[in-house]
Amino acid sequence: MCSGRIDPQFILKAFQSGADGVLILGCHPGDCHYKEGNYKALRRFYLLRKLISQFGIEEERLKLDWVSASEADKFVRTINDMVETVKALGPLKRIPAHTSTEKGTGDLQEIKIG
Amino acid sequence: MGKPKVAFYWCASCGGCEEAFVDLAEDILKVIEAVDIVLWPVALDFKIKDIEKLHDAEIAVSFINGAVRTDEQEDISKLLRKKSGLIVAFGSCAHLGGIPGLANFVNRDKIFDWVYKNAPSVVNNNGVFPQKKTGVIEGDLTLPEFYDTVYTLDQVIDVDYYIPGCAPPPDLILKAIEAILSGTLPEKGTVLAPDRALCETCKRRETKPEKAAIKEIKRVHQVMLDPERCFLDQGIICLGPATRDGCGERCINANMPCRGCFGPTSRVVDQGAKFLSALASIIDTNDEAEIRKITNSIVDPAGIFYYYSLPASMLRRKLNV
Ligand code: SF4
Ligand code: SF4
Ligand code: SF4
Ligand code: FES
Numbered sequence: 001m002c003s004g005r006i007d008p009q010f011i012l013k014a015f016q017s018g019a020d021g022v023l024i025l026g027c028h029p030g031d032c033h034y035k036e037g038n039y040k041a042l043r044r045f046y047l048l049r050k051l052i053s054q055f056g057i058e059e060e061r062l063k064l065d066w067v068s069a070s071e072a073d074k075f076v077r078t079i080n081d082m083v084e085t086v087k088a089l090g091p092l093k094r095i096p097a098h099t100s101t102e103k104g105t106g107d108l109q110e111i112k113i114g
Numbered sequence: 115m116g117k118p119k120v121a122f123y124w125c126a127s128c129g130g131c132e133e134a135f136v137d138l139a140e141d142i143l144k145v146i147e148a149v150d151i152v153l154w155p156v157a158l159d160f161k162i163k164d165i166e167k168l169h170d171a172e173i174a175v176s177f178i179n180g181a182v183r184t185d186e187q188e189d190i191s192k193l194l195r196k197k198s199g200l201i202v203a204f205g206s207c208a209h210l211g212g213i214p215g216l217a218n219f220v221n222r223d224k225i226f227d228w229v230y231k232n233a234p235s236v237v238n239n240n241g242v243f244p245q246k247k248t249g250v251i252e253g254d255l256t257l258p259e260f261y262d263t264v265y266t267l268d269q270v271i272d273v274d275y276y277i278p279g280c281a282p283p284p285d286l287i288l289k290a291i292e293a294i295l296s297g298t299l300p301e302k303g304t305v306l307a308p309d310r311a312l313c314e315t316c317k318r319r320e321t322k323p324e325k326a327a328i329k330e331i332k333r334v335h336q337v338m339l340d341p342e343r344c345f346l347d348q349g350i351i352c353l354g355p356a357t358r359d360g361c362g363e364r365c366i367n368a369n370m371p372c373r374g375c376f377g378p379t380s381r382v383v384d385q386g387a388k389f390l391s392a393l394a395s396i397i398d399t400n401d402e403a404e405i406r407k408i409t410n411s412i413v414d415p416a417g418i419f420y421y422y423s424l425p426a427s428m429l430r431r432k433l434n435v
Contacts, residue, residue: 008387008394012428029400042402043394046409051390054219054416056433093433101270102261103185 003027003064004037008048011062015052018094021061021086025078028066038066057092060085118174118295121153121165121194125187126214126264127180131205132156134281138288145291149174153194162190168197175200175294177277181207181214181425182265186258195271200294206280206375208267209305210385211425213280215264216417218424218431222262266426276305279361280375280422286360307360309380312372315359318344326398331411334371345371346396351418356382356389373421384428386419 003026014022024045026038045064053059063082067075124132135142152173153160165173176198182188195201206212217225230236230243248255267273277290290306293299300306313319322344332349339345345352345366352371358379365372378385397408412418420427 008390009382009384009428012384012387016428036400039400040395042400043397043405044391046405047390047394047412047415050409050412051386051416051419052429054414054432055429056435057429101182101185101188101265102263103188103259 002032002034002037003041004032004034004039006041006044008044011048012052015057015061015092020089020092021063021082023079023082024062024064025067025075026064028068031066031068058089061089061092117148117150119152119168119172120149121173121176121198122151122156123153123176123178123190123194124156125178125180125191125208125267126183127205127207128213129156130281131179131207134205134284134287138284141284141288148295162193165193165197170196171199173198175202177202177204178267179204179208181211182267182270183214183217183261183263184258185261188265188270191267191271200274201267201271202290202294203267203273203276205282206278206377206422208273209276209278209426210377210423211264211266212375212422215266215423215425216421217264219417219435220432221435222260224435225260263431264425269425274302275299276377278305278307278358278376283361283364285362305358305377305380307358307376310359311379312354312357312359312361312363312366312376316344316354316363316366318342318366320344321347323347323396325396327396329398329404329408331408333413339369341369346393351393351412353385353389353419353421355392356385356419373418375422377423377426385423386416386427389419390415 003024006024011022011024024041026032026041029038032038041064045062049059049062052062063085065078067078122132122135138145151158152168153165153176173194176194178191178194178201180187182191203209207214211218226243230238244257246257246259275290277286279286286307293306313322316322321342323346327347328349330349331351334350337348337350339350340348345354350371353374354366354372356378357372357374358376361376374385374389378388382388397405399405399408424430
């Protein structure tokens with residue numbers, strides 16, 4: 001799938017579903033089969049990075065890089081780097097399920113004014 | 115058979131949605147004649163006890179506005195669910211979380227610290243803070259429990275229909291009421307407004323950029339707004355491409371960009387992500403440094419893209435506040 005086809009909802013869905021990091025890989029600038037898909041991905045990427053940081057998700061958990069089909073070494077390096085980054089950050093705090101409120105969870109009894 | 119029973123209730127709400135009913139003017143009299151109102155805290159003196167006494171599903175329809183952020187709001191919503199045939203989430207706050215939902219960027223402690231200690235207009239030297247329970251001569255007074263997270267109504271109870279808008283416009287309210295009274299409602303879960311983007315009916319759509327067109331993003335107070343040209347083409351963020359039609363372009367006609375109060379169309383889950391995507395496709399540069407510069411010039415993207423829909427978004431709230 002062309003990187004320009006990555007709907008930002010896919011990325012958020014990945015984080016929502018439990019991903020600790022998301023790596024988008026596209027063709028090198030100038031090599032996109034659809035000409036400009038990777039540039040579109042690049043513009044979305046920077047907006048998305050800023051957006052997720054406002055949700056308390058570290059920017060480094062989302063990465064974009066260019067790797068062509070003939071760059072096995074770079075592919076391996078990019079994946080390994082991403083794994084290192086995510087390991088260093090640790091697991092992402094999970095978002096509670098949509099279907100329950102905090103009612104009766106016990107930590108609501110005292111309002112802490114600190 | 116008597117007239118259908120109807121309840122109105124408000125949760126975390128500003129009162130504007132109640133006002134929207136009153137704004138139906140003489141049309142509201144027709145509605146009131148046709149139904150038997152059993153609960154309407156803003157206007158009439160009924161008690162929750164009265165509702166508890168009703169049979170299950172005895173109320174034909176309950177209109178609930180406001181988001182859910184306290185245990186009391188959750189309890190009453192659940193009670194109304196049990197006692198009602200239909201639940202209608204009324205207005206942006208019940209539908210999507212709305213403006214109160216922006217509190218999901220912080221948490222309860224931060225809100226209390228700000229409201230009772232740190233806001234510049236607050237003087238609270240004696241440290242007077244709200245308590246869940248306060249003893250007085252007459253007995254114990256209690257306050258509802260305040261949640262860390264703001265919820266949409268459908269995250270708390272099953273919702274049958276949605277009337278969108280902050281506040282919903284009179285024509286949509288009347289149409290919805292007519293459909294309910296005449297039993298011509300669409301499929302359960304429907305948002306009772308047209309299922310297309312606002313841009314499709316906007317008068318300014320002729321000038322809406324189809325491809326890369328803007329090099330700079332500006333805020334409304336920084337420019338003289340052209341009253342004819344598409345806001346996006348002026349570099350002003352307008353949520354029209356990611357927002358459902360049906361308000362009559364209220365903001366656009368007042369020469370203000372759309373902030374998305376109608377929520378997304380049925381094909382979109384996350385309104386903010388959808389708008390981000392639309393915006394990225396009209397930024398006119400492929401140069402990385404310039405893309406970063408433009409991105410950084412948007413002061414609060416999450417706050418604008420989810421102005422009304424943060425609790426309904428995929429990520430719902432800020433983690434690690
Ligand atoms: S939707 Fe708007 S008018 Fe209605 S309660 Fe919320 S803020 Fe007020
Ligand atoms: S972006 Fe805003 S101003 Fe432009 S066509 Fe859409 S709704 Fe109208
Ligand atoms: S223009 Fe947008 S923000 Fe304004 S009323 Fe319509 S949908 Fe709501
Ligand atoms: S085909 Fe578009 S990025 Fe590879």
